[in-house]
Amino acid sequence: MSLPEATSLPVGFAVGLDTGVQQRGRVLMGGAPFRILTLSPKAADLLVDGSVVVGDQTSAALARRLLASGVAHPRPTPAAPELITVVVPVKDRPAGLERLLRQVVETVSPTPSLVVVDDGSRDQLAIARIARTYGARLLRHPMPYGPSAARNAGLRVAETRLVAFLDSDCAPVAGWLQPLLDHFADPLVAVVAPRIVSLGEPSSWIGRYEKFASSLDRGPAEASVQPRSRVSYVPSAALLVRRSAVGDGFDEGMRVAEDVDLVWRLVEAGWTVRYEPRSQVEHEHRTRLLEWMRTRAFYGTGAAPLALRHGDAVAPLVMDRWSASAWGLALTGWPGTLAGLGITAVAARRLARRLRVDVPALEDVDRTSRQLVFHGTLASGWQVASLLTRHAWPITLAASLVSRRARRVAVAVALGEGLVSWYRDRPPLDPVRYVAARRLDDLAYGTGLWLGALRHRTLAPLRPAFTKVTRPGR
Template identity: 45%
Template sequence: MSLLPIGFRVRLAPDVRVSGGGTVLTGGAPLRVLFPGAAARALLENREFSVTDRRSRALADKLLGYGIAEPVTASLPPVSPAQVTYVVPVRDRPAALERLLHSIGSGKAVVVVDDASQDPDTIAEVAARHGADYLPLAENVGPAGARNAGLSRVLTPFVVFADSDMVLDPETVPQLLHHFADPLVALAAPRILGWNPGADRGWIFRYEDSRSSLDLGARSSLVHPRAKVSWLPAACLVGRVEALGSGFSPELRVAEDVDLVWALVRDGWRVRYDASVAARHEHRRELVPWLGRKAFYGTGAYELALRHGSNVAPAVLSPWSAAAMLALLAQRRWSVPAAAALAGWTTLRLASRLRRGPQPVVLAASLTGQGMLAALGQTSALLLRHWWPLTAVGVCVSRRIRRAALAAALADVVVEYVRTGTELDIVRFAVARRLDDLAYGAGVWLGAVRGRSLRALIPEITGRRT
């Protein structure tokens, strides 16, 4: 078993709540309530501690695995650039490749994998100009296969996968490599922001700049299915070669990054998203290609459902929250009282299980409230994103569905507009938001129809006895 090294420093994640004088920790994903003992409370007094012995190592490892703690990367040792190889899959786009290789810098080991470009000589010239190894493929195998071809040539302990339309910040890779001081970390990725080569960004670019599918948000996170950050985009990934094996599933042309992350987590590895460092992506600017890419992403849900089952479920609800959502959607006089009664009953049940801590009813009410908000968000996503074809039919025949869809759309736009701090005006943001959902949902349904399976469209109700 690999152990955290002495001196490895961790701190509680910003969203972890400490209550009861340090006797209760609430956080992680899925949400957990922990009751630390006296020794653990002493270590956590300032929300941060270093591994110094067996006990502190065990506590740090447990909190990291639960997503309740995160590494203090500034305190971790650097990794020599000589231990890293960059793998860049590319098909045409020589100007973008030139830009990326320039951002990587000189003196680095780089493998440029040409995935059957129309003009391979130009790609070869760009690679040679930057001192990169050039690996041409005779036929197009897709991003997963191209990355694997490059991975097979890597002799260093760590590999960086960077798509040709990326631009790396100087500290992107050095900062991410700190995470590998944890011997269980297999992958780490930065926040992906927009890169704008011109003055006119356009409304689509400005929407993507605030809410790109590749931007996983401003909070760092442990990555695993059903966490707040459940996957990492392969546009920029740093990996431990030992953990990756042969790499991505080569038969996948979409969602190969999600598949890899979930497979690694299933095998016991840790995967980390570090929002404190960034890489830049050249977002699409034209409406049709942008919608096409969103739909393409959606088609991957079918294959993920085959491989990873309910991890790809469009919503994960407990029985009580599902019942509360159905009551609210019914829009009857009894709807709100019924939902409130379900929430109250759940609070009392939770309180009986949290009696070890102080004020168990207050803590249980807080957890129930969080669960209700999460259920409302997931129900909104079902109506507007994953199930929108059914919603579209429903609004034609039912006033209740029309009211529900309108309320969900308005709430979604306001919440996301405030959360993202976009530079786009709210009207165009609302249009882009709905187009985003419509395109992605269409892709999910297209994949389901092609595969003759609705598995990727079925929510999971947790806590049921089988």
């Protein structure tokens, strides 16, 4: 996973500010995680209409700084067609494999090198027949070694610069490859992931919820993928990777969350991972209630091994101590809520004093500090609601059984969070079934999280992380 010697962005490579970033003179505010950057006068001159085009070392350095800070995204020129290798791990899913290979052949030019890894299927003849039909190289495991081992087996025989991993329950949409290819003009890009969307129109209410709220779908907005950001991971159901960057690939000792682990190891090593929603790959979501809940619980079991490897990057709650104190008091009742508001006001005043020192170019400091503290406090409250209903639901339930106040708080949070989410996102479900599905989602994931914690004998995935306010960058 060592970085290449040449990391400069090529001439003509452009970057554009994220749509959520505010530019106030020479000050940029936004990104994920949130940043406040002060540009030098020369850098501000290079930023024209919210974008920078690389033309020399100075503009290249500025573009790299904006990308690394998460306040801007790549705007590369279209890449030339290139031969890639497509690796497909499969186990007992011949119909899905046939559909996927057909879609790949129809949507990729030049026709890629295809590698099918049969991870111990019961009907090996069916898998072999389909692989032969599409001219794919077939690798076989005598027994199921897991998806990580299957992907790595395909990675080891790949000879192309780029390798696509596609699961057999996926179907790429026409034009999916080009937006991913374009990102590799940046020599630091190791992985680019498409948006995972639902295959077909679901008929059940759980299917409609999953189409809207699947954990595989990272949303409509592009992003740099990194821990504690809006897009903190991307699923391995569909990835395009730089073969030289990923080294030995996935950790074969992990049967779940191996994709998150790979992404975070790459980011820690200095590589860039991008999420590109202009590229879409359809996925055959689980739509039957019990199967869907088992899948959610299985995902939850991955939190413990991730926490043991990556520390508080998995923390269910990350906030500064001012917000933690305000919300802790608010949960005790109205007197505590008033005290929490007072703490928030003090935090805004302290932030204003700090901004005047650290960001002298920022205008209207008082209004800015109030906005930042207000939005930060709301975001922290959302994390508290998620903690109570998802990660720590057994504790919330136990407290509700012995305390009327805790019971009222739990019911208010469970209904309030669900209804606010429904109103904000307007999913294709009525509010009753949407809230019910959201709470079942939390129940399943939280159960898996606790089972994983017990299995690994650790409370690491349940520990909150308290942060200090970092100084704005320049």
